[in-house]
Amino acid sequence: MTEIEKTLENKGVRPTAMRILIYKYLAEKEVAIALTDMENAFSKADRTTLYRTLKTFEEKRIVHQIDDGTNISKYALCEPGCNCEMEQDLHLHFHCDNCDETVCLTEHKIPHINLPDGYVAENANLVIKGICDKCSGQ
Amino acid sequence: MTEIEKTLENKGVRPTAMRILIYKYLAEKEVAIALTDMENAFSKADRTTLYRTLKTFEEKRIVHQIDDGTNISKYALCEPGCNCEMEQDLHLHFHCDNCDETVCLTEHKIPHINLPDGYVAENANLVIKGICDKCSGQ
DNA sequence: CAATAATTGCACTTCCGTTGCATGAAACAA
DNA sequence: TTGTTTCATGCAACGGAAGTGCAATTATTG
Secondary structure, eight states: OOOHHHHHTTTTOOHHHHHHHHHHHHHHHOSSSEEHHOOOOHHTHHHHHHHHHHHHHHHTTTTEEEEEESOOEEEEEOOTTTOSSGGGGGEEEEEEEETOEEEEEEEEOOOOOOOTTTOOOEEEEEEEEOOOOOHHHH | OOHHHHHHTTTTTTHHHHHHHHHHEEEEEEOOHHHHHHHHTTTTTTTHHHHHHHHHHHHHTTTEEEEEEESSSEEEEETOOOOSSSSGGGGGEEEEEETOOOOEEEEEEEEOOOTTOEEEEEEEEEEEEEEOOHHOOO
């Protein structure tokens, strides 16, 4: 049993061949992945399967969904031991307007915000837009 | 010539009857408005007109677009004298998971973030999700 | 092995954003 | 004023992405 299979089982997801492939794909990309990206990468697999796999992964905290302002949902693997919902694990994301890629900046946590009376914060999403290191480097 | 007409002209937008109505509608709501909301409010007007009016307003810095994570674009009037693009004018938004409304917290600016080398920030979007004052109050 | 449950694939729907083109209204020039 | 141009509006349609129902396949369990 491989590392990935163990990981999936620990999270309560049956490690099917398809899911292992999808997990590997997400692991080797360092950018957030949209459903369309997956469709292109797995032309043999059905869109629905990819869609539902991502939803399952999200539900089981294997990936987190990223909303980078493009109105296209993207996904990235959670860090080992991450609790995406906890305030201390909420990192920010960077979207490059040039190459259109979105990356997790896991080291950069979202600062705590004091809200007006009556507002109860449960989650937060911070996206910085601009030019990424690869595109600005040249 | 009314205040609204002056405002529109100052921003370089011809103050047509339709646009004045739309501006008024945005002004009297304190929440961010989606295109669908406008369709319901202006059942006589065409969707495209509302859509293009919002785009024109956005371009001329009369409204700013808000991406609250619902994958539905929303819009709200800019503060007088606001430069939506400037870092000091970037405020955060709050999305209530109960009533599904999104509001501008114009007093709460997005804190400055130090990015890794090579990353150039040009814009930022911070959305806090949770329960708003109206929904938590009771 | 049979019976059950979970996964995958196909077809289809819905919703939102967007565009092309024709019509109508307003501004402008003669 | 009339004619011309420019801009605004309305209608129709497209396209992408998210989501759902159901049948078929595969895995798990007894």
